[in-house]
Amino acid sequence: MRNATGSASFGTVSALGLTQIIGYGTLYYSFSILAPGMAKDLGVTLEQVFGVFSVSLFVGGLSATVIGRQMDRIGAATVLTAGSVLAAATLVLCAWSPSLVVFALAVALLEISSGMVQYQAAFAALVEIDPRTAPRSITYLTLIGGFASTIFWPISAVLLDVLTWREIYLVFAALNLFLCAPLHLWLMRKRKAARADGMARQREHVVGAVPPERRRYAMIVTSAAFAILGFTLASILAHMVPMLGTLGLGPAAVVIGSLFGPAQVMSRLINMIFGTSLSPPMLAVISSALMVAGIVVLALRGSWLPGAVAFAVCLGLGSGINSIAQGSLPLYLFGSDGYGAVTGRMAAARLALGAAAPVAFAIAMERLGLVPSLYATAALGAVGMAA
Template identity: 75%
Template structure:
């Protein structure tokens, strides 16, 4: 009988590469953006506009990347992605003009799609399809420390190095740490498939019948897009928004609760969440984010309300990352997993790219409380879409 243990070595290696991948390519940007703006002679808003456009284009590249994961292997894509990430970080560091800087940031987001969660989840599904859901939980638990580690690292480095020099350090991390680890996973997968022929036939069958898959795909993409839109909007403005409603210096402390809450939700799910199906997990994650937004909208500058908001948002976001990997596997199976998650990522990232602008505009016109209620309503539509998917999957399992 074929063993289905969680591939601890691969999960650990991917944990390291996810911390570096998210830390260098995503979380550090907000810390380094003021230095970029000063150096390039443009406004901070313009730097973030470039970042938003790059997130949108990065999202559009996700289906193409997903298809190639199925063709040549997710670990191969991740190895190439590490090389591209290192190259584009170096290109950013060198860029003598705003236009070349913008191009480099766009390429950076494309490389992000090749090395971050979407690719890592596909690698775990390829490695051990039957334990992939558990492996995804373990991986997101490790990856949750990316912001906790890299925000302080980036902030400390700005005291000694320019943003260009910091990006060269980050390029070296992607080239010398991430690329060899991804290459090792790729080689390990190839050698395992040669020695163990049953691996190539081992698949997870999806809960949805073939005729229900198109509707399921649309519903899941819509649900993740709506909940992701709500999260991206609020997260981008979290600390300034808390300060603006009257929480002053406490805003940073309250905002910092988000990261630990994310990790805590993944830990709770790892220990107690075995009885929850992926559709139920997705519903809980979307509901927590909506509840958080409603609490803040109602409580205003009341400190316990703001704390509850940050914790709920963090808990929901943490579980959401797990659901993004485990729900497509549960519904559609392991065959063609890369292409399926690529399409979903495109919808989620493309809509999420516009979220910070939309929320800022809403706050300017309607105020913080009403904006939170509007975005909570969008998140509620996401919950309803997840509920529809769950009932459809249950019906197909029964029949």
């Protein structure tokens, strides 16, 4: 479980990286590709399907606090293992759904399982292994996990040529049950073996930079910052390609939008190589500044091809670093004790607010117009950056 320096081993980070790709790919990124088939099959509108998804994201956000406390109580690897089994079961339930009501229940359970297998739990597992090297391990992990959309968007599209969305979800259930669950179980057993052998007894704890008397205030401000920035990012991502098309970019809109994923990976790679001297608060500020700058560029020069490219790249760079900050900043500010509960509360605020972002931005575009909505979103992101 550990290498010679006590940090997470290459095998541990690689195993978590693979399960993150599958977790995000099967439970999140594939949904937008499969949604039209779901709507047609269930006899409902596409808007209703995405409405179910938004509500389920809110439910998932509410469950994050409970999941965080359980990670502190029974261990993050145990939560990851149980989450993989639950994800497989709920994917099967989705595939079987005979009605919209059953489908909505299944998708809500799917989002709860997502909170048990995605970054929140994986970051906690790395902190449990070694808090002092966890920020570096988190950077490596997000670098691997950044390929989830790049891999699963095309996989989902290709599978649709030969399978129905229900059959695809059964394939995805098998991936979670027969690949992710055994890897998480392996991590759980390695962790328990390390504790039994006394390897973990001397683990050093990270003491947070925030003194105890200011902890509550700092928790509120940091949670608000991540929630606001999550809302900002979700607003733009949900409408990125249609927005670029509205600005007159035509077929190039899809190509420009596809730059977001590689830019995320590039930011994490740059941070891994050159960002070791930057503190987590500075990383968080840089990530929010890049996202705000990208949105402002889109508002100012979105109809100009280089401006649209700069927008997609800046947004991707900021989003990539933001994922790292979500794991490393709470550790830096509040320490390793109770890390699961801390990140659970932050994730709850971020996910609950982010669930409303696509609808809120759509209403804003309809009533205010695209450009004023972009400026308003950028201003909101600036508030998050200030926090």
